Amino acid sequence: MPPAKVVAAPKAEPALDTSFRELLKAIEKAHPSERDLYEVFAPVRRRIWRSLCIRWLTRVACLLTICLTVYYVPSVNWHATAVGRLFMIELLPYWDWTPLYRGKCLIAKSKENTASKAYETTPFFSDDCVVCQNYVVVSDAQSPWIEHARYGADWGSFQNDVEDLLLANPCDFRTNLLFKPTSAKSAALARMVELLADDRATEHGWFVQLRNCALRTVKKTRLMFAKPYFYATHWEPPYTNWMLLSRGFRSASEITPKMAGLVIVQQMRSQLGVVLRPRAECERSCGPLPVTLAEGQSLLFSSTLWSLSYEPSGRNQTSVTFVTETYESV
Helix, strand or coil: CCCCCCCCCCCCCCHHHHHHHHHHHHHHHHCCCHHHHHHHCHHHHHHHHHHHHHHHHHHHHHHHHHHHHHHHCHHHHHHHHHHHHHHHHHHCCCCCCHHHHHCCCCCCEECCCCCCCCEECCCCCCCCHHHHCCEEEECCCCCCHHHCCCCCCCHHHHHHHHHHHHHCCCEEEEECCCCCCCCCCHHHHHHHHHHHHCCCCCCCCEEEEEEECCHHHHHHHHHHCCCCCCCCCCCCCCCEEEEEEEECCCCCCCECCCCCCEEEEEEEECCEEEEEEECHHHCCCCCCEEEEECCCCEEEEECCCEEEEEECCCCCCCEEEEEEEECCCC
């Protein structure tokens, strides 16, 4: 018996295509006017336009949702910013954007004395002391230490958190004590924590300066100290922060930590004396500005205009200062 041949069944013409062909034949027989055709197909046009509008509105809503999520959700914003920086680095072989990144302003300042009216990029604050005095002291930045949401009267909890930060190998560590977190033994660390516990008068004062660079410690300090109320929502989260602790330290020398970006100095407890010194562009217009930060006050300044020095507190109450650094793209 010969094998059966498999014959492919002809494809059925789609029902919609058949209906459309029948409609065209009916129109050809009726010979309607253009006005009649316009009125007959009006519902079809409305349906098509409504479908297109819904489709585009859906796309716009999805895009807007993604943008708002990137803008307002800190974790998503951080990852999107990181991807954006990687993209800009990959773009460097094709477009050198570094002059724009380092420039003080995007619009060049004209030179009036040159005949050719050439333009050059000059610092916008070179001869303007009003701009050089661009710093702010907020007197009600935070509540008194006794009303702190996490610590308040519980000084022991603060000691434990500081001990965790010391054990996490902080950056830019500096102190007058014979102590180094990376190699300190448990006895030395315990002595360091004991100094925080004692607010009584001491014969020899002390100070501790540390910078939290690791992501884990930066996250921990966000739990320790909340953002001030004036911290704008569109600003990036601080990428690093400092903690300055001191008590009963009397010395004529100042300490100048290297800070960058938009700097916010928050005096959480006791008081601290700081000095803002102008950068090279403002030295002829402005002199050093001493500022005494009382408990609850904050100082805001840009590191492109000022450098900060401070004198550890000479009071018999432990001074606690929390400093954040934020990228100046704010």
